[in-house]
Amino acid sequence: MAGRVCGSPLGLSSVLLAPVLVLAVLLAPPALGRGGRGNGDWDAAAQLPPLPPREDAARVARFVAHICDWGALATLSTVPAVRGRPFANVFSLSDGPPGAGSGVPYFYLSPLQLSVGDLQDNPYATLTMSLAQTDFCRKHGYDPQSPLCAHIMLSGSVAKVNETETDFAKHALFVRHPEMKTWPSDHNWFFAKLNITNIWVLDYYGGAKIVTPEEYFKVTFQ
């Protein structure tokens, strides 16, 4: 029988679930989705900026980190069934409002989410983001595993954002993920960020390129 983990106040037994699901869908407010035109949803707006020159790996990394509004985060699992094993989960993120990316991936997390318990035990994590998440690779005919379909891996540690950074993190996330404003307050959402220590860029043949955080953060966009 299907089970349920990481229960929230909305948790119900699966026996009772079906009619409730139907009712909830009928009563649910309209989804707000992504920010849409002008708010960093480049695919929907069909205005994805051009990829920087591939030989400038730091710039490509910053481009991917800004264009993508979600990524997959690897953590060391604390879930008993797979404790100590690598785990992967999907998170929305933003490194800044459209056109003003900082390079720092910000998250809006809840202790109720899978992976967040892992991070409380061990903050080390790797985030991967790929242009396969956008229309770029499809439009150019690049397979998601082709190095031409640029993707990046950012390793580091995930930490709560401090007070001075909260306003930026909140604006960065809410402008690109307006639905977040409506998420239930009893989930204890908090702002977090990845403190990046290691960067790999796969954007061309010849293997992943290593970019230092210094090279990455000194990139500026006009």
Add this chain to the structure above:
Amino acid sequence: MAGRVCGSPLGLSSVLLAPVLVLAVLLAPPALGRGGRGNGDWDAAAQLPPLPPREDAARVARFVAHICDWGALATLSTVPAVRGRPFANVFSLSDGPPGAGSGVPYFYLSPLQLSVGDLQDNPYATLTMSLAQTDFCRKHGYDPQSPLCAHIMLSGSVAKVNETETDFAKHALFVRHPEMKTWPSDHNWFFAKLNITNIWVLDYYGGAKIVTPEEYFKVTFQ
């Protein structure tokens, strides 16, 4: 200075790279990309099948595992800079030809890829796939982190495919990733699969649902 890891025979110093890049792009054969219409590239064909009922988590998991043609794989890193830490990387995959998914994610891997060295040391891994990779969530206005934007986590171990399964794995992958047929033979590509032991499905409010491999593999599609 940007470095380079996991070098292939195509590796060149960054000083020499720029003019070679331009020449290589000009001379490169046309990209083959994904399989296109009729081959499981549902977005391009604008024919994404309907999501199964959300209360049937096993069916939703099989749906996501079949619809997605790539995912993010978490491994335990063997790269010295982040040894023992969780790592995430992007891989193309296929669980079968369109309409004939097996539920088993198959990969086409090379020892030259980041993560593949990790797997040789420790085969435990978690694969995550999300409908955020398709047009589904955007079309319905679901944020990538909303549970309504269904995503799954499949934990297990990655192993080379044995001889009897090779034909299925090869067909499953090549029909949806035709570009793979042209990848350089000196990269020692091999077919692999995820032997699934644990499954989590996030497809509705109330937390992730646990599906057993038995429930997952007994799902049939018409």
